Amino acid sequence: MQIRKAAVIGSGVMGSGIAAHLANAGIPCLLLDIVPGELTAQEAAKGLTPEHPSVRNRLADQAVERLKKTKPSPLYDEAFAGRITPGNLEDHLPLLAEVDWVIEVIVEKPEAKKQLLSRIEKHWKPGTIVSTNTSGISIEAMSADCGEAFRRHFMGTHFFNPPRYMKLLELIPGRQTDPELVTGMKHFCERKLGKGVVLAKDTPNFIANRIGTYGLLVTLQEMQKQSFTVEDVDAVTGPAMGRPKSATFRTLDLVGLDTFVHVAGNVAEQAVDEDEKARFTVPEVLQTMVGKGWLGEKGGQGFYLKRKGADGSEILSLNLATLEYGKPGKPAAASLEAAKLAKGAGAKTKALLQGRDRYAVFAWSVLKPVLVYAAAKLGEIADTIREIDDAMKWGFNWELGPFELWDAIGLAESVQRMEAEGTAVPAWVKAWIASGHMSFYREQDGRMFYVNAGAYRGVEEVPELISLDALRKRKQVVLSNQGASLLDLGDGVACLEFHSPNNAIGADILTMIQRSLEEVRRQYDGLVIANQGRNFCVGANLMILLMEAQDEEWEEIDSIIRLFQHTMLQLKRFEKPVVAAPHRMTLGGGVEACMPADRVVAAAETYYGLVEAGVGLIPAGGGCKELALRASRSAAGPEADIQPWINRAFETVGMAKVSTSAHDAFGLGLLQEGDRVVAGLDLLIHEAKQSVRGLVQGGYEPIPERKIRVAGAEGKAVLQLGAYGLHRGGYISDHDLKIAGKLAHVLAGGDVAAGSLVTERYLLDLEREAFLSLCGEPKTQARMQHMLAKGKALRN
Structure with missing residues (x-):
């Protein structure tokens, strides 16, 4: 089409x-x-x-x-x-x-x-x-x-x-x-x-809003019945149940209470079943809030209110009985703690439900009717459980759809509990269990099957939808260690997958890159660097770096950076094509792992940036060197002015800019001509693989190393002058100015004459020296510590 x-x-x-x-x-x-x-x-x-x-x-x-x-x-x-x-x-x-x-x-x-x-x-x-x-x-x-x-x-x-x-x-x-x-x-x-x-079927609210609205109304009704607070409910119905942090009431505030009331009314008006009509009747308190204009974020207040106080902003929660705002409590219970400690949405929910406190009881009282309702509506709102599960995952950001979650908590056991409590379970679910099946989904040889019309049906396999998890289960792992694996994508292409915590780059990933290049050299035509984690890579392992800096292990830090730089150079000089496929957060070392690739095929939602300045450092895995090289290449001709290109790189790195999309990364100079953007994540690895095949078929030859023309001492002075002006204006701190000076020294190529030709290794040495000196700064260490503790930059 x-x-x-x-x-x-x-x-x-x-x-x-x-x-x-x-x-x-x-x-x-x-x-x-x-x-x-x-x-x-x-x-x-x-x-x-x-x-x-x-x-x-x-x-x-x-x-x-x-x-x-x-x-x-x-x-x-x-x-x-x-x-x-x-x-x-x-x-x-x-x-x-x-x-x-x-x-x-x-x-x-x-x-x-x-x-x-x-x-x-x-x-x-x-x-x-x-x-x-x-x-x-x-x-x-x-x-x-x-x-x-x-x-x-x-x-x-x-x-x-x-x-x-x-x-x-x-x-x-x-x-x-x-x-x-x-x-x-x-x-x-x-x-x-x-x-x-x-x-979806042509029924009121279709799939996601039908199930999601039902679940939200059930939650409100049970909340009032069991005398729970807004913060109590959100503590149960967020990550503890495999759902977003916005849980119930932050979600309603985001959606808008008027919108929610309208959507609920669609079903209430058209429902034939009286019980369903009652379930979709909006509680009076919501109608009152809408009448007051308390619509959530767009109305300035809803179930939560952000108010500025003497000590800064504070978030207040609504008491539904009095309609007054107050400081929210901090729910604590054994079941909530057990859910927090469990790994994965299914295990978290199971741990939550196994508790014996009021939070566990509440969780079951809101989850049970949603599971039963989803099963009852199969055939009416959608033909398959997969459509219902996918709709809830993609539309409401649940980690597991209702049928996947039902499997996770134990299908047979939970149905037994439901019936013991007098809950009517749809006949087809009971028949499925009676025929000896213990789950709606089944996995076999890396392929997924699901119940459909009383039998397991295989999920249609689409060649373009590559699942690394499925490849792993089909024994397609070639090499592996704790931080990364090399998998066979077929057609002569291998995939290097990061899987360390947060996909942070450490010695294990760097070692696997080197081993992968040896294997690809022997057995494959080319390499894709990709993974299917939440984010592609959040950078280097900051915790290890901070510990080494605090212990003044400078030789160890030097060794780590040398290993990173050497590995990236090996990638860049590799005799077979390499294509990187970043997605979502791709920061610091994650960007530096992509820069040596022959092509970058990025997901549209890629937030790409060299953010080291935010933790008091500069890029030292080749990021500065690559930007200097690109500046040299962009200023074509020996007489062309390289300064504007260096200025842009200096601003991008010094301000720790992160692209708002992959397209925006081109404007920052972090992606370049020849790189591509793919609309969705599902096709990303396939497109990267096709890019490798295209390079092979085009008679790939690695780009030979060329010397880099640098701005030199004169260019460095221009950069430093710009930073000094920002400092005088109060826009950057003393420590920011120090970092900017180090960055200017590296990007400009040091104190050589303007227009000098230098090697990549020369610039890497400058990177490493600047990085090491900044690691020894107490304010840099404070920035690293703050990032690890708070997840955001400290501008000290």
């Missing part, structure tokens, strides 16, 4: 967010909204008339401008806003004939949506896909008055908010939707938009 241009109708938060993500994917997009009813004071002052285009397009124009200012940004790069063309529904509907996909994102009112679809159909070009982003209105009812050909091309595409960051997209076909178009759209949204797509 080829979608070359799209149109989004409705420029509110959701509509503009969807338009932004289409722009992120390189798809030009129309953004249309209604014509305003009257002039603003500013428009009148300019002498504009209601017929002026800037007036008629005002709503969409303002939406595009907001996209550039919103944080976190809906755009990978602010420049991508140029791919969005604002317009209005009176003048620009005929332009719909030029697009391949129209997405309706207007107010959640059935009649308004029906009227808009009628207008769209008048300008509809046969073959164009039309979809609605409704969060729960019937697809069939909405399109009932449209022609048959139009309905064949109509479906629901429910993006989760914010569209850039939330993985889930629920695809909802109508009864007449062409199945081939559904398959094509699923493929397109997964590959081009980086989405996790589930097929």
Whole structure:
């Protein structure tokens, strides 16, 4: 399926967010909204008339401008806003004939949506896909008055908010939707938009909101019944149950209480079953809060309130009985502590439920009905348990879906407990257990199977979706130690996977890189450096470095840095292609592990930066050297001015800048021409592997070492002058100035003459010397300690 241009109708938060993500994917997009009813004071002052285009397009124009200012940004790069063309529904509907996909994102009112679809159909070009982003209105009812050909091309595409960051997209076909178009759209949204797509039935709230809203309402009802506080509930329903830190009430504050009440009302109004209708009835306290405008973050207060006090900001929690805010308590119990100590979402939940205190009782009282409800709705809201599990993981950020979690806590044992307590368990679950099955999922030879229609069905294997965990289980590990492994990806390509805590680089990873290069030299055509951890790599092992510095083991630190530098040079000089595939947090040494690669194929959501200044250091694994080399290469010709390129590198490293996306990393000079960006994580390793194959087939030859032209003493003085100005202005501390001086010395190539040609090893020596001297500084050690303790930089 080829979608070359799209149109989004409705420029509110959701509509503009969807338009932004289409722009992120390189798809030009129309953004249309209604014509305003009257002039603003500013428009009148300019002498504009209601017929002026800037007036008629005002709503969409303002939406595009907001996209550039919103944080976190809906755009990978602010420049991508140029791919969005604002317009209005009176003048620009005929332009719909030029697009391949129209997405309706207007107010959640059935009649308004029906009227808009009628207008769209008048300008509809046969073959164009039309979809609605409704969060729960019937697809069939909405399109009932449209022609048959139009309905064949109509479906629901429910993006989760914010569209850039939330993985889930629920695809909802109508009864007449062409199945081939559904398959094509699923493929397109997964590959081009980086989405996790589930097929949902045309029922109220579809899958994720149906299960998620039910669970939140159950939690509220049980909270009131068992006299729990807001902070009590969040302590149980967050990471202790394999769910996000936002748990229940921070999640509701983020979503907006008015939005939540509306979504719950969808089911309450349409439910036939009286028990279900009662479960979806919003508690009176929520209605009161909405009436007061306490909507959560967008209303300035909700279940939590952030208030500035004499000692700084403090977070207060709401007492639902008195509707007054107070300092939150700190829940503590044996069951919560047991969950904290357990590893993995399943083990945490199991440990929590095995407790005997009130928190364990509460956890069971809110989890049990959700598991039963999910099982009861199978077939009604989705055809398979996988769609339900994936929807909850991708839409609500649960670590395990309900059926995966049920397996983790013990399917047979938990059902036995439910029935002993008088809970009605769906017949198909009991029949499954009675037939001798102890879990909904089963793994065999690295392949996953799940229950479907009374039998295990294998998960469809898609070649592009490479799972390193599955490869490991299929005995594809070639080499391994505590920090990293080398796996066989097939087709002559190996993958070096980091798996140390936080994927921090230490001696074990560096040793495995060296061993991997020897193995690839013998057995493979090329190497991918990738992993599927939460983050690619957060840098070097800071704890070990701090301990060595405090013990004044300078020779040991020197040895560690020499090993890092030597290993990165081996990667850079390797005679076969190397492709790095970073994702999410890729910081410090993580960036330096990518810089020697022939190509970087990065996930779009990659936050990439040389952040060593934040802990009082400079990059010393080749990061400074590589930036100096790139500056030399960018300033083509012996007479070209290298200073602007060095200035940019100095600012990027000195300010510890981190890209807001992989696209942004190009602007920082950390990614370069030839590197690529992939929309989603699922395809990242496949794309990196294909890049290796492409380099091999193109007759790969390693780039020979060339000398680096440096800015020298003159360039160093320019950098130092800039830093001095910031210091005089109070923007940086004394210690920042000292770090900047060391960084300037390395990036400029030391005290040699401007334009001098130096070797890579010369610059590496400068890096190492500067790094060692900074390690001995008490303020640097204080920064390292603060980072390890607080997880954020100290600017001392």
